[in-house]
Amino acid sequence: MKRIRIKEEYCIGCRLCEVHCIAAHGKYKNDLIKTFKRDCNRPSPRIVIEEKEDTCFALPCRHCREAFCIRSCLTGSMTRDPETRLVHNEVERCVGCWTCIAACPYGAIVREGRHTKIAAKCDLCGQDPACVKHCPNDAIVYEEVGEDDHYDACNHR
């Protein structure tokens, strides 16, 4: 089971992760120029840089083992993949009620694009996350984690 690990001490706040995340989820897959210049309704970044003064780090969905978003989802579109254990939003069933946004303790679920009523979140780009691939300082790394690794704040619930 691989997950994105955050290394706060090396995040340089360049936001290349956000930029590449947008392009990876857009209709011009991974083409930055077309995504930013031609797609008026380009996706929202599923990873955000948390920043205050000297502190910054990238924060994508933690794929919590006890996921508030799944419990809160009104339609049942937010599910956990039984194989990968990833939290996944089935967009065709999502109606954009934003209950997941109200519930997610990490603020890792976003409203997709500008006019869409769909909740979007990190899908690890099918096991090859664009954000990690393009992080210039290895401040986010994609690595194997154990089932029991403490990985999110919701575990005790």
Add this chain to the structure above:
Amino acid sequence: MTHVIIGNSAAAVGAVEGIRQLDKESPVILITEEPHHTYSRPLISYLLSGKVTAEKMNYRPEDFYVKNHITTMFGRKAAAVDINAKAVILEDGGRVTYGTLLIATGSKPVALKLPGIDSESIFPFYTMKDAFALKQFIRDGMKAVVLGAGLTALKAAEALTTSGVETTLVVRSRILRNFLDPGATEKLSLHLSENGLHLAIGSEPVGITGENNGLSVRLTDGRILACDFVVSAVGIEPNKELIEGVQIATEHGILVDQALRTNVPGIYAAGDVAQGLDLLTGCQRVIPLLPVAYAQGEAAGRNMAGGNAVYAGMNMNAISFFGLPLISAGVIHEEPADEVYLQKSQTEKMYRKLVIRQNRVVGYVLVEQIDRAGLLTWLIREKVNITGFKATLIDGSFNHACLPPKLRREKIAL
């Protein structure tokens, strides 16, 4: 041990998943008077407006119960519980014995007592069946009156308006009183009006009279609203008929502790029928919200399967009307000793209210700018002491980088 679940909505589904997390083997029987698969009740207004088709109403995939090895008894109404014999007695005479029992019968609409309420053109709006009936009835250009000021009434009114029905919402005091503070209500009311929904605020219906080509709803302020039909959605109450006369303690709903246990060993309750622990007050309260129902059901299910789960719910609601999103959670109406911080735009719909009590966030209301609301929900739920980063909460710049390093690392496992 056989686990029996009465109900077929969020709490029941939560219980199925809760049980199966810990116990893959034991038989589970699910009894429901509904003749169909589980569906998402909040979606009925989307069904009415046509944003969601019938196939997409399912709260879980079609094969959900099969995959989880659940014996389903659809269309079978549970009539009573025999706690001595540990059996559920069905309306059709059948009996189902249980080892553990979850009562997740949900709620039912409050019946409005009003002259003329029996008219055929008065629709309830609570089940998928109601939504289908209404959808069949409505035609573009019709006029409707919606009675009620809660989420259901408003979502019905929105769906009707978008379907081309000229709709008036009759509201006694204020829309979404349990969910929005007056400031947010003001923003929402304006938005609803702008989108063509008429509001009749401050009045109550006193009677409905049917005429040949329509209905008239008379209001306390003397107005008479002519319409083709009326939707009544004035409120809901726990559906606890099943346990009438049984020694299960109830107040407004079935009283349950933090482990979702009733006073009768082996019997649990969850969802709208349950009166469980409120995280903020520590009191027992019915919190008729889907996320709470699911989480209660899941915790109950785990406990039925021998687990050790506890759950306390809280107000948390996200909703949008005509594209305007709103989220609120926790304490919405402050007490005198609370600190309240407001941000609002004069020209736009943006509105943000934060309620702080003893250096902890206890509630918020967000209109339009709702992104990352969950961070605030987390602060409420975890009762995080905000000394040190309060200013960022007030100015709206709060994010994880504002948290003290120790807390941040614990939360994110940096």
Add this chain to the structure above:
Amino acid sequence: MGFTKRPTFRVERDSCRCIDCGVCVRQCANEVHYLDIDTKEVLCDSTNCSNCRRCVELCPTGALAVWGAPQETSGNAAWAVHDIRAIQAQANSGGILLTGMGSDRPMPGYFDRMMLNASQVTNPSIDPLREPMELRTFLGRKPTVLQLDDKGKPVDLPPQLELDVPIMFSAMSFGSISLNAIKSLAAAAESENTYYNTGEGGLHRDLYPFGKNTITQVASGRFGVNIDYLNAGAAIEIKIGQGAKPGIGGHLPGEKVGQGVSETRMIPLGSDAISPAPHHDIYSIEDLTQLIFSLKEATEYTKPISVKIAAVHNVAAIASGIARAGADIIAIDGYRGGTGATPLRIRDHVGIPIELALAAVDSRLRDEGIRQEVSIVVGGSMRHSADVIKAIALGADAVYIATAALISLGCHVCQKCYTGKCNWGIATQNPQLVKRLNPEIGARRAANLLRAWKHELKEMLGGMGINAVESLRGNRLMLRGVGMMDSELRILGIKAAGE
């Protein structure tokens, strides 16, 4: 009267490729790039661009280029633009001109005019991929006579540094460069089994675990010197001078003296760290002897003592004195040697080329019969493995690299180290900038550089038919000069090409 500051470099933004993502805005500590509030476009003002190329490297669409800005010139060969600019700047400021890195003047380099030999027919060359090739190097005083005990182990062998590759990371202090930069070098030195040098900035507590690969420096400011510090490393270096600023001291401005630097240097937070030009206790070779033996006494004769000087006119005689004073290693830094900050005129006009200094010192110590008493380490613009191998052929035991090491970490040689705004997180103490150098990546890259050079050294040695670096040391027959005067060839001790 003031002159408007004109850009030295010009940033070009290809608007067909720029996506206004703002990465450049967030990465430029010189605030060249900015987001226009009205148009929401990313724009730039080249005035303060240092050509560090951070924006160019990080721009995700390759939309940026930095060029030298066209300079107004009268075509006057006597008055070059940089001379005119310097006068204008000094007329504005009334101050000394500062710069960073090694001299960038087009002075003739001797390494580039020396060619290496290769075997043809009469003695076979060696393929280092098939046959063993020894690069191991020992630095320290060697005994005149080798005595072995009954087990065959040498008796009374003075302490030695053992290197797997004859390349070490030169002195760069914590203060002049960031802790992450030092961590990178320390970890690379550890993995490649060589040494890095603390410079005069003391040893940060995080670096103590790298002690066995550390050379600790004692300089005129004596920053961070205590007994733990002296004992922590594998060797101690007394710094007398430095190629980029022979004869003058150093000055670390107070704004770079944060908590970490303050604790490590043992000076008050925010105070200027001033290294005097001379050691106030050294005015003769005899004084130097005292310091050398003080350090040896303090560390119980377990560590070789190095003395570092800048390459200056009488370097051979000075080196002889240092050898006789008891030093185990002499480090010589050529006039192209780098620094974080130095007066421009000193850097560009004081000192002599390292090639000549090295040849002169090696010859002198041989002539005096004391060459085995010291190891010679040279530095000052070792740009690649060929420079290293030529230095060894001229007589060096090992070389120091610093600029090359920093380039491996990300430095683009913009020469603005003294501003403290290094966009690559190297020559800065600003925590936001320091973060930009992930020492795990830095260590990997610096170690890669050492390994790459090691491979090249072996290739070149093999080509010469030599299978151990020891056999090349001082073997000037392997060098031939091209385009040099007789006097230069004589000093270098090499023949002209064709001879």
